Each structure stands twice: as structure tokens, then as C-alpha cells.
Amino acid sequence: MAEVARARRAARWSGGALAALLVATSLTACGSQPPGPQAAGKALAAAVGSGTFDAVHFAPGTDATAAADARTAAYDGLAPWAPKVVATTTAAADDKDQATARLAFTWDVGAARPWTYTTQASLSRDPHDKKVWLVTWNPAILAPDLTDGEKLVDKRERATRADILDGDGNPLVTPRPVHAIGIDKTRIAAAQQAAAAKALAKAVGIDADAYAAQVAKAGSKAFVVAITVRDSDPDFDIPKLARMAGVNAVPGQLPLAPTRTFARPVLGSVGDATADIVTSSHGAIVAGDQTGLSGLERQYDAQLRGTPGLTIRAVAQDGSAARDLFHVDPKPGTPLGTTLDVDTQKDAERVLADVKPASAVVAIRPSTGAVLAVASGPVTSGQSVATLGEYAPGSTLKIATALAMLRDGATKRTTMACAPSVTVAGREFRNTPDYPSSKLGSIPLTTAFAHSCNTAFIGERDTVSQGDLAAAAASLGLTGTPSFGLPAFLGDVPAEASGTDHAASLIGQGRVVASPLGMATVVASVAAGHTVNPSVVDRASVVAGAGGAGATGGTGATSTAAASAPAAPAKPLTAAEASTLRTLMRGVVTDGTATLLQDVPGGPVLAKTGTAQFGPTGDTKNHAWLVAIQGDLAVCVYVDEGDFGATTAGPILKRFLTLLHG
Known part of the structure; x- marks a missing residue:
């Protein structure tokens, strides 16, 4: 009987020891489980946003350099814009070594609303290092259904610039007919262009040598504007100027006050955006846009110019095919009221x-x-x-x-x-x-x-x-x-x-x-x-946040x-x-x-x-x-x-x- 009792105690002890050992082994296994895919998804989102892929691990077939090059080729046409990207990554329900990263994109493209979309990327655990998740590269990670060789381009549609109003609410600065007067180099032989430029400059009262140099530097088919004249200006005979050798007078419209001098230092002027304005706008203004250059036109430019219409397309490298990914109509500017009579x-x-x-x-x-x-x-x-x-x-x-x-x-x-x-x-x-x-x-x-x-x-x-x-x-x-x-x-x-x-x-x-x-x-x-x-x-006419373009004589001092x-x-x-x-x-x-x-x-x-x-x-x-x-x-x-x-x-x-x- 004593031997039986001892055998039972030994059995109970060995069973308990085995259970404890199994629990300890289980806890050790849980503590060393390889990481999930969330960090890898976050790293991919940051890389797509910044263009630097050094922190991303890729499946065979691509690497950080190739991914960065693909991103540059796809996004270069949208510079200086860049997306903000947020990742949501989940592991597959039936295979813990597979995961999907959903990437939510937001592009502030200077339009009435941002461009948003989602893409996804496939992730898999590295079979040689369970701590590493590998991204399978696909151009569609960058934009919906993007394929190899496609790039993103934008087409802008200028918004209607709003008027500046007088104290009675009537248009004060509003589009008025003008003619751009200049030398059209296709209308005159190269040997005669310098003399023609100086003659035109003298006729309109600008520096002859400087204008002639400007004409000389322009392309062989360029139209080089010497002066833009409102049609009602009695100081310029537009038809007579247009008859001069090599001169062209191109009709158009510009936002102008009732007269050339009317409150000009205060109202300011509108013209082609300068390089400084383009740079400081962070993509809201591009070369060739019309913006306020001084005075109220500059100070309240964001309000007056409105927001451009925009279409973003994916196009083949040779331009043979294009599909629209985003479109927003232009939003006209909001008029600015003044107290002027x-x-x-x-x-x-x-x-x-x-x-x-x-x-x-x-x-x-x-x-x-x-x-x-x-x-x-x-x-x-x-x-x-x-x-x-x-x-x-x-x-x-x-x-x-x-x-x-x-x-x-x-x-x-x-x-x-x-x-x-x-x-x-x-x-x-x-x-x-x-x-x-x-x-x-x-x-x-x-x-x-x-x-x-x-x-x-x-x-x-x-x-x-x-x-x-x-x-x-x-x-x-x-x-x-x-x-x-x-x-x-x-x-x-x-x-x-x-x-x-x-x-x-x-x-x-x-x-x-x-x-x-x-x-x-x-x-x-x-x-x-x-x-x-x-x-x-008129403070009631000012759109909240739109008065900070700023200008003291055309400079950029912000003012509220x-x-x-x-x-x-x-x-x-x-x-x-x-x-x-x-x-x-x-x-x-x-x-x-x-x-x-x-x-x-x-x-x-x-x-x-x-x-x-x-x-x-x-x-x-x-x-x-x-x-x-x-x-x-x-x-x-x-x-x-x-x-x-x-x-x-x-x-x-x-x-x-x-x-x-x-």
C-alpha cells in the first residue's frame, strides 16, 4: 500500500510539473511573437508622401531606389504638390503572414476641395526574418489603377476674378478692354527687329535699349509685349501703333479702374504672377496665372481670384492615352467692397x-x-x-x-x-x-x-x-x-x-x-x-482669412x-x-x-x-x-x-x- 501511495504522489507531481512547463513554454512563445504589419504600413505611407523609401522593405523585384524613381516619374507633373498619406493595415484573417495596407491620400491642390482617394498595398512576412514585412510594389499604390509608364498631370481652368466695388456697390475695378502692344518677331526680319523695338519703345514711352534687349532674348516666334493699353486711354493711338513695323496689337481684358490713375496706389494692379508670388503660394498659383501685384488687389488676392478649376489625369508617357482621376469646377472670386466714391x-x-x-x-x-x-x-x-x-x-x-x-x-x-x-x-x-x-x-x-x-x-x-x-x-x-x-x-x-x-x-x-x-x-x-x-x-465684404496676401506697395506684409x-x-x-x-x-x-x-x-x-x-x-x-x-x-x-x-x-x-x- 505504501508503494501505491508513493506512485500516486509521483504521478501527481510529474503531471503538475508538466502543466507548469507547458504554461511557461506558452508564455515564452507569446512574448517572442514577431511584430504585426502596422509599422510596415505606416512606413510605406510616410515614404509615398515624402519620396524617401529607405525605411521600407520590398519583396523581390523592386527596391527603395526603384520605388522612389517610380514615385518621381508618376508625381513630377504635379510638383510642388505632394500628398499626405495615412495607412490602415490589417492582417489577413486566414493567414497571419499576409496583410493589406489601405493608404488614404489627401492632396491640397489649390482647388475648391482637396483630391482624396485610397489605394492598397500587399504585405507579406519575410520567410527568412519573421520580424520583417515585405511590400509587394505596384504602381497602383501611388494612384488609382496607375500602371507602369503612366504619370499624373494637371490641367487648370482659371476662375473668374471678382470685382472691387465702390462705396455704392458698383463695379470699380472690373474687366475692361485692352490691347497688348508689342513686337511680333514673326512679322519682321531678324535684322530689323532691334530698330523696330526701339521705335515702338520710343512711341509708348519706355526704355528703348532695355526693350530691344528683351526682344533680342526672346524666341524667334515670340510676341514681346511693350505695354498694355486700355482701349479708352486717350494718350495712345492703338491703330497707329499697330501699323508700325513688326508691331502687333492683341486685344484682351484686364481688371482695371475707371481711369489709369484712379486711386492706383491703393487699388493696385493685376498682372502675371511673379516668380516670388508663385513660390510663396505653395502651388496655389502657377506661372502664367493672373494675380494681384500691389494694393488691394494683392492684399485680398486670395478672395478676388477665387480658386481655379482643376482636372488631374493619368497619361501614358507618350501622351497617347489619358483618363481623368479628379475634377473640380472653378470657383469665382468674391467681390471686395470699398468706401471710395x-x-x-x-x-x-x-x-x-x-x-x-x-x-x-x-x-x-x-x-x-x-x-x-x-x-x-x-x-x-x-x-x-x-x-x-x-x-x-x-x-x-x-x-x-x-x-x-x-x-x-x-x-x-x-x-x-x-x-x-x-x-x-x-x-x-x-x-x-x-x-x-x-x-x-x-x-x-x-x-x-x-x-x-x-x-x-x-x-x-x-x-x-x-x-x-x-x-x-x-x-x-x-x-x-x-x-x-x-x-x-x-x-x-x-x-x-x-x-x-x-x-x-x-x-x-x-x-x-x-x-x-x-x-x-x-x-x-x-x-x-x-x-x-x-x-x-468695407469690412463686411471681406472673406474670413482672405486678407493676408498683404501689400505695402506690392510687398507681402500680412495684415488683418x-x-x-x-x-x-x-x-x-x-x-x-x-x-x-x-x-x-x-x-x-x-x-x-x-x-x-x-x-x-x-x-x-x-x-x-x-x-x-x-x-x-x-x-x-x-x-x-x-x-x-x-x-x-x-x-x-x-x-x-x-x-x-x-x-x-x-x-x-x-x-x-x-x-x-x-
Whole structure:
């Protein structure tokens, strides 16, 4: 019996040991199981997206280099686009050594929607190394049903560019008929092309040698455009030009404003995309596309140009067969609204047409801040003097100085000492040479303001600090960043200054600078009774995210100015303060330096003249300014070099107001 018991115990022990051994063996086998196919699928997706296949293992018949070459051949026609690829990999249900990777592709091809599709790749476990999964290469991995020798190409269909609208919602910049004038090299013998090019260049007013060189470099059958002329331009006789030797005049259409000069620095221009624009667009724009090159056309190009139609095809290497893989229709651009008034802008440009120095006229509707006209004179070489110029504003800044005085307790009857001259820290300041002697002595603020007594305002330097002046200028909208719709400059009044610098600031000189837009904003604020924020773009018309193409004269600075207003000044302008300032400005017209504006049509005018000296001692020149209010209209006239505000800017403003009411 003892032997039987021992045998049973031994049997139980050996069975338990065997079971434990089997469990341990099973656990060891599970822990060393070769990896699944997911990592291999992820590596393939990354390689197809990037073009680098070094991390992918291939089944016999291909390798990383061959796969990369196949991808390049297939995708090269779509450069610079590249797909984003995500893999979902699953093992076969009936064979754990086989798997399928489903690759989901997304191409951002600059169309109204992305191109998406899925392909699949077969994976198998390497029989020699169970840790490795091998990809069986197939061109259809790259695009649906792609075969050896096929490549992907795209065909674009240009979208209809949207108009820029005026303040009434009417087309302002819209397609207008033009002719491209140039040398057609198929129309003239090679030996005569240089002379023909120079003759055409001289006729249209461009550099003859440069154009002749351009023609010489072009292909033997090229048409080399010298100038594109709108059909309505009276300065060019298109039929006469077309009769010149070797010249061709090709009709077409371009988005254009009503006239060649109409608000051009602000509206900008449209033309063939530059190399920089193409590169920075990351495929959204290609060579040959028409894009905005400057101004609003550039700033809001993404909104205005719309999105092109696009067809992507798989074609044989010899082009003998093609099949469409993707198509989307073009989406027209969205119009951009502006605040500009056509007649007001034309009148502003008309009064500047014969002004020889750089000049500007800006008109604002104070009740809304809408910019009605923003004109820069004809000699500004396309620069927006009106919105970006930085000039000493002279006595027009006395509006801000007067406001600072009012905030310190002064009234329009407060007396001031007006002397022929005043010396501050060794520097002598004088009134203008034509300052009336009868207005010297102890005079009220109304008289000092009306006749613009420099010495009286400088005499307030101990009462009005530089910080007070800067705060008053901000309350009038002169400083800060406007929601103009384009990068723009209003003005700069330093918050700290002393001695002669502070004295000069009180009369709009020293380090104080302003633009014509800035000074128009100042008087618009006075007229409105609150700080005005000027804008040339109807913010309601701006498509979210479409205002970042950016342009200051055609460069690429991003701006969201059209979408949001700047912060309000620390101390807003009050209605009572504005009322007193309007009284002071009316006195300039009734009994001061701008009496020439008394008889203009359209109601009472309020104004302030300004003259600011600039340049080296002994050769100083004068900036001439005049700002005015008439009803719900605020205007600034600026001339870079003139006599005085009243005598140089005054007649321009008078004619402008007369034209508006004519």
C-alpha cells in the first residue's frame, strides 16, 4: 500500500510539473511573437508622401531606389504638390503572414476641395526574418489603377476674378478692354527687329535699349509685349501703333479702374504672377496665372481670384492615352467692397493733376470713417503719399495742442501771449512772415488759433506737456494703427520731449510726423465728436482669412487690418471738446488764415492751415497743409513743397470743394 501511495504522489507531481512547463513554454512563445504589419504600413505611407523609401522593405523585384524613381516619374507633373498619406493595415484573417495596407491620400491642390482617394498595398512576412514585412510594389499604390509608364498631370481652368466695388456697390475695378502692344518677331526680319523695338519703345514711352534687349532674348516666334493699353486711354493711338513695323496689337481684358490713375496706389494692379508670388503660394498659383501685384488687389488676392478649376489625369508617357482621376469646377472670386466714391476720387485727382511736387488729397466721411477719396499726385511714382507719407504737419497739429490746452482748463477765451518771436534753449521760433502785427500781444485762444500764432502755442510749453500733446493726438485718431484695409500710417507724436524738441512739437514740427490720411482723420474726429477710425475697405465684404496676401506697395506684409478696429485711445475725444475745436476752426475761415474758403458752395467750412519747414539751415523748404470740414466731409490737402498752407494748399482745397458741389 505504501508503494501505491508513493506512485500516486509521483504521478501527481510529474503531471503538475508538466502543466507548469507547458504554461511557461506558452508564455515564452507569446512574448517572442514577431511584430504585426502596422509599422510596415505606416512606413510605406510616410515614404509615398515624402519620396524617401529607405525605411521600407520590398519583396523581390523592386527596391527603395526603384520605388522612389517610380514615385518621381508618376508625381513630377504635379510638383510642388505632394500628398499626405495615412495607412490602415490589417492582417489577413486566414493567414497571419499576409496583410493589406489601405493608404488614404489627401492632396491640397489649390482647388475648391482637396483630391482624396485610397489605394492598397500587399504585405507579406519575410520567410527568412519573421520580424520583417515585405511590400509587394505596384504602381497602383501611388494612384488609382496607375500602371507602369503612366504619370499624373494637371490641367487648370482659371476662375473668374471678382470685382472691387465702390462705396455704392458698383463695379470699380472690373474687366475692361485692352490691347497688348508689342513686337511680333514673326512679322519682321531678324535684322530689323532691334530698330523696330526701339521705335515702338520710343512711341509708348519706355526704355528703348532695355526693350530691344528683351526682344533680342526672346524666341524667334515670340510676341514681346511693350505695354498694355486700355482701349479708352486717350494718350495712345492703338491703330497707329499697330501699323508700325513688326508691331502687333492683341486685344484682351484686364481688371482695371475707371481711369489709369484712379486711386492706383491703393487699388493696385493685376498682372502675371511673379516668380516670388508663385513660390510663396505653395502651388496655389502657377506661372502664367493672373494675380494681384500691389494694393488691394494683392492684399485680398486670395478672395478676388477665387480658386481655379482643376482636372488631374493619368497619361501614358507618350501622351497617347489619358483618363481623368479628379475634377473640380472653378470657383469665382468674391467681390471686395470699398468706401471710395468715384466722383469724389476723380475730383481729388483732377485738382492735383497740375501740381508739380508730391501731393495728396484725402476725403473722409466723419459719420462713418469711410474714406471717399485717397489721391496721390501724379509725380509720386506710384507711391501712396496720401496713406504712407510721413511729414511734419506744421500748424495743423495745433488742433491737438488746443485740445491739450482745453483739457488743462483753457477755454476759447483764454488769453495767450503772441510775440514776434520766442527763444527756447537758445533756438528762436518766429511766426510766419505774413503774420498780422495787429494780432500780436495778449490775444484769446480763438485769435491765436485763427491766425496760427506760433509763439503763443510755444508759450504753453510749461502747461501742455509732451505727454499731454501725445494723448490729445491719440484722441483725435492721429496715432495708432488704423483698420484702413491696407497697411497705412497715420502719425507719430513722441510721448517724451523737452526743450526745443517739445517747443517744436507744439507747432507740429520737431519729431512729429503725420500722413495726409492721418490729418484727415484728425479733422474727421473733430467733425464727428468722437475718435474716427478711417477705412477704405468695407469690412463686411471681406472673406474670413482672405486678407493676408498683404501689400505695402506690392510687398507681402500680412495684415488683418480690414477685419478688426484698433484699440480706442486711453482718453476718448468728447463731444464738448470737439464742439470747441469746431468753433476754433470756423474762426480760421471767418477771420483767419483760410478766408479764401468763405465763399465756396456747400455750406460753412471749418479749417486749419499748416506750414512746416524742412531741410538744412539756409536751404529750408515748406510743406503746405490745409485741413477742413464741410458738413459730413473732412478733407486734407498736402503739397510737399510750397509757400504756405493758405497760399499753396488753399486754392487746391477751394477748387476741390467747388467741384464737389458743381
